[in-house]
Each structure stands twice: as structure tokens, then as C-alpha cells.
Amino acid sequence: MLIDFHTHLFPPEICNHRERYCARDPWFNELYSNKRARMVSAEDLIAEMDVSGVDASVAFSFGWTDPGLIEETNSYVIDAMRRYPKRIFGMAVLQPTAGIRAVHELERCAQAGMIGLGELMPHGQGYRLSDTALLAPIMEVVRAYQLLVLSHCSEPVGHIYRGKGNVSLEDIVTFLTAFPGIRFIAAHWGGGLPFIP
Numbered sequence: 001m002l003i004d005f006h007t008h009l010f011p012p013e014i015c016n017h018r019e020r021y022c023a024r025d026p027w028f029n030e031l032y033s034n035k036r037a038r039m040v041s042a043e044d045l046i047a048e049m050d051v052s053g054v055d056a057s058v059a060f061s062f063g064w065t066d067p068g069l070i071e072e073t074n075s076y077v078i079d080a081m082r083r084y085p086k087r088i089f090g091m092a093v094l095q096p097t098a099g100i101r102a103v104h105e106l107e108r109c110a111q112a113g114m115i116g117l118g119e120l121m122p123h124g125q126g127y128r129l130s131d132t133a134l135l136a137p138i139m140e141v142v143r144a145y146q147l148l149v150l151s152h153c154s155e156p157v158g159h160i161y162r163g164k165g166n167v168s169l170e171d172i173v174t175f176l177t178a179f180p181g182i183r184f185i186a187a188h189w190g191g192g193l194p195f196i197p
Contacts, residue, residue: 004057006119006150006187007045009088011076015039025064027124042080046087060091063121063152067098071105078112091116091150096134097127103137110145117142118150119187122167129153129167130174139179150185151175 014021018039022029031037040048045057059080061073070093077090092109094102094117106117117138122129129135129151142149153167172186 001055002053004049004054005185007057007059008039008119009042009045009059009061009073009077009080010039011073012041014073015041015044021069024066024069027121028062028064030124042076042084042088045080046084049087056087056089058089058091058115060119060150061093063093063095063119063125065095065125067095067101067105070095074105074109074114078109078114081113090114091118091148093119094138095125096120096131096138097125100137103141106138106141106147107145110141110147114147116148116150118148118185120149120151122171123152123154129171132174132178135175135179139182142179142182148183148185150187153186153188 018032018035022033032039042059045059048054049057059077061070061077064070064073074090074092077088077092080088081090090109090113092106092114094106096102098105120129127134139149141147151167151172153172172184176182176184
């Protein structure tokens, strides 16, 4: 079985009017203001999966700063999971700084069948992965539903590029030490590990 484990999905409204959303969110603008930065809907993803021989995709939306936009796009991913069962497996995006609202959103998404929390985007959403006091209530929900956690991570080596972010090795170690046993995926990270002093 071939699984694509990191795919961002966007409702057609966002795909068709990206400039409106670039104006609303600085992190989204940094990553998607370039028209060549491809955005896909659930139907686009399924069509590409069929062409490429991908059996299933783990998909999520985007780490918006606005919790309302997060809830809206999480609902879109939940709908995609229901329309394409066993093809699309969703993960819940959160804005951890929203406090109890984020906790309730993760519970809603877990109850709807999402398999995890992610992609966390600390750099773009204004917090650090090492802020364990902020993340503790969310991790309680992760444990209760046995969810995966996927975070955007960075390495201190290599060139700077749009969206690289600043999640460090120290942030990851602090997070994993505070929340032992959490099944954690460090997205975009690992290739430069041998070069870190």
C-alpha cells in the first residue's frame, strides 16, 4: 500500500480566491502568495492519487492564525474523509493560542474520526513547540483519543526558504520530554541531522 502522509487540502473557495486569504493571514501569504504554489481540493487530491497509484493520503488544511478559519477548513477535511473513506485520513489543525476553543476543536475533530493533530505550525501561529504549558491541555485530548501529532519542524542547517520556520531540535526534545509516549512526526526534518554539531 502506498500512503502519502503529508498533504494540505483547501476548500475550492480558498483555492479560487487565494489573494483574499493571503490578505487575512501572514503565514499563509508567505507560503501561498506565489501563484505557482499549488493548492488542491479533495477532488484534486483524489485525481492525483489515482494517476500516481497512491492508495491513501493523510491530509489536513493549514495552520491559520484565525481559529474560525481553522474550524471551517477542518470541517472541509472531515467532509472529504466522509466522501472518500479509506482514501483520505484527516488530521486536525489547531491554533493552540485559542486556549479552550482549540481543545474543543480537537475533541470535535477526534469524534469525527480524524486520526491526529497536525500540522502544528508554531512559527506561523505565534507560539513555540517547547511551550508545554500552552500545549498540555491539547495533549490531554491527544492521549484520550490516542491521536498522532505532526508538527512542522526545522533544522538549523541548510538554506533559508519560505516557510522553513524555527522549530529547533531543543523545541522537539522539550516537547517529547514533557509528553512521553506521544506518537510524534517531525515534518520536514531529519535530512540534516548528521550536520548538526
